[in-house]
Amino acid sequence: MEEKNFTELKEFILLCFTADLQLQRILFLVFLIIYVFCLLGNITMIFLVCSDSQLHTPMYFFIGSLSLLDLWYSSVFAPKILMICISEDKSISFAGCLAQFFFTGGLGFSECYLLAAMAYDCYVAIANPLLYFQAMSPRLCASLVAASYFGGFLNSAIITSKTFTLSFCGNNVINGFFCDLPPLVKLACDVKESYQAMLYFTLASNVITPSLLILVSYLFIIAAILNIFSIQGHLKSFSTCGSHLTAVTLYSGSVPFIYSRPISSYALKWDKVVSVFYTVVIPMLNPLIYSLRNKDVKEALRKTLDRVKLSQLKILGKQ
Incomplete structure (x- = not known):
């Protein structure tokens, strides 16, 4: 069989959940509402962290960095998802x-x-609160965020270069909302063992390894909490890491479902549901998780709204 290189294909067709036009319009409205809330939530969180001096701490620096990442992450997918839900043109x-x-x-x-990195920050905050600001210096926090981006995009470049040089059978229909790994691998004529070995190693080092680091951090967090004798101290410690643990559970429960399985076991219908959840829904939920459970964020939001109301009253008074 003559192998066809991926680069010979000029475009791809993205499949929606359904061919029913009315149902596609409903999906468009649902995704639009989710995306708008995602934008509002993450932009608000970034603004609060930058503008309120009480939130100028390592913990909120990481929360603001997560909101920036989620804002970027959802914007990679949501506009295209909205387009293919309402437009007859499903190509990319x-x-x-x-x-x-x-x-x-x-x-x-x-x-x-x-x-x-946020799990390590929680551990330092609980295990060594008196030296927290010295241990989590601004330089260290910025380095951890920069290293996260560097490691993520370096490994993504490796997978992208290897995946887009696979041999394909000429089929350009991607069974999904966006160009993700499972549906692209399904289009390949022959996935060699060397590619699978590279894929498993890269996914393990970038998904399983951080998960193990988070697990180890929480084991140390539990040990530190057990050394606290007061019930109030226990509650305060759990509130410190409760939001992060919720975010980790949501993200770690969806991503490995798709990427930590053998290629032969991919079920694209279910993968489409899960992929929409971690690309659009989770970025919307993260700001809610960190705001609804956090008194400092709610107080910063209240003060911001009060300033907005006061400025509006001043404008109306001048008129």
């Missing part, structure tokens, strides 16, 4: 598919590392 160009694939891996891996 070769360059667009490559870019979407690259940012999918880069931002996804970066979030894994960032969540691991």
